[in-house]
Amino acid sequence: MDSVLDFSAAPVNVGLASSAIDPEAQALALAAQYHNADAQTVLRAALSLYKGGIALVSSFGAESAALLHMVAEIDRATPVIFLDTGRLFSQTLLYRNELARRLGLTDLRTASPRQVLVQQEDPDRLLAYSNPDMCCWIRKVDPLDTALEPFSAWITGRKRHQASTRAALQYFEADAGRIKVNPLADWTSKDVADYLERHDLPPHPLVADGYPSIGCMPCTSRVAEGEDARAGRWRGKSKVECGIHVSPEKAGSGI
Ligand code: SF4
Numbered sequence: 001m002d003s004v005l006d007f008s009a010a011p012v013n014v015g016l017a018s019s020a021i022d023p024e025a026q027a028l029a030l031a032a033q034y035h036n037a038d039a040q041t042v043l044r045a046a047l048s049l050y051k052g053g054i055a056l057v058s059s060f061g062a063e064s065a066a067l068l069h070m071v072a073e074i075d076r077a078t079p080v081i082f083l084d085t086g087r088l089f090s091q092t093l094l095y096r097n098e099l100a101r102r103l104g105l106t107d108l109r110t111a112s113p114r115q116v117l118v119q120q121e122d123p124d125r126l127l128a129y130s131n132p133d134m135c136c137w138i139r140k141v142d143p144l145d146t147a148l149e150p151f152s153a154w155i156t157g158r159k160r161h162q163a164s165t166r167a168a169l170q171y172f173e174a175d176a177g178r179i180k181v182n183p184l185a186d187w188t189s190k191d192v193a194d195y196l197e198r199h200d201l202p203p204h205p206l207v208a209d210g211y212p213s214i215g216c217m218p219c220t221s222r223v224a225e226g227e228d229a230r231a232g233r234w235r236g237k238s239k240v241e242c243g244i245h246v247s248p249e250k251a252g253s254g255i
Contacts, residue, residue, distance in 0.1 A: 023174035030172035050153040055079040085139035087216040111147035128218040153179035
């Protein structure tokens, strides 16, 4: 594989503030360089290039075990950030604990909303129904911003097939001054299911109960046969993304 940009001279693993190459240029070069690579190759390259400055952000949801397993196979000390919104299913918290233990993850970090904001904006815990964009900002976007402060790059489990907003997803993107890595960009749900089976990984317990995509309890419903896997997320609302993957100028359009 030909390198289109020489990163050897740039301190990309010590934070973008001191990097000689801006994140947009890094992302473009890496996306081109790894265009035809498989998920493991992309992941291995990202963990090496940004070593010490990269984290995996995982919801420990329906399909999360595949990427968590891949990361653990390469380096189980990779920081894993879990967003505990305070509105999750109890099954998700139990699944997180069991999966992290089974994979031997040694740096699991939980990001929680600022209590002062929760008490101020969502004292009766009904904000998810009246203003889900604000609820997601308090419970997801803001805590993740804080949790990502030490990192210049992060890894997500997003896939192109999941939503029209993800149709053009690249392996590497620049986002708010950081590099975002999407090793599973071209995976289908079948690819994930096959991987889980091949590696004997336990599914999230709610999958068997009709939840192929799992977020917070107030905003996740069961999906009927034939419906899109994400049809149960914010059902009845135009919102399709929580905001952590939406640039600030598009934040209003609504994982
Ligand atoms: Fe709030 Fe729903 Fe967003 Fe969770 S998914 S943070 S409950 S609006």
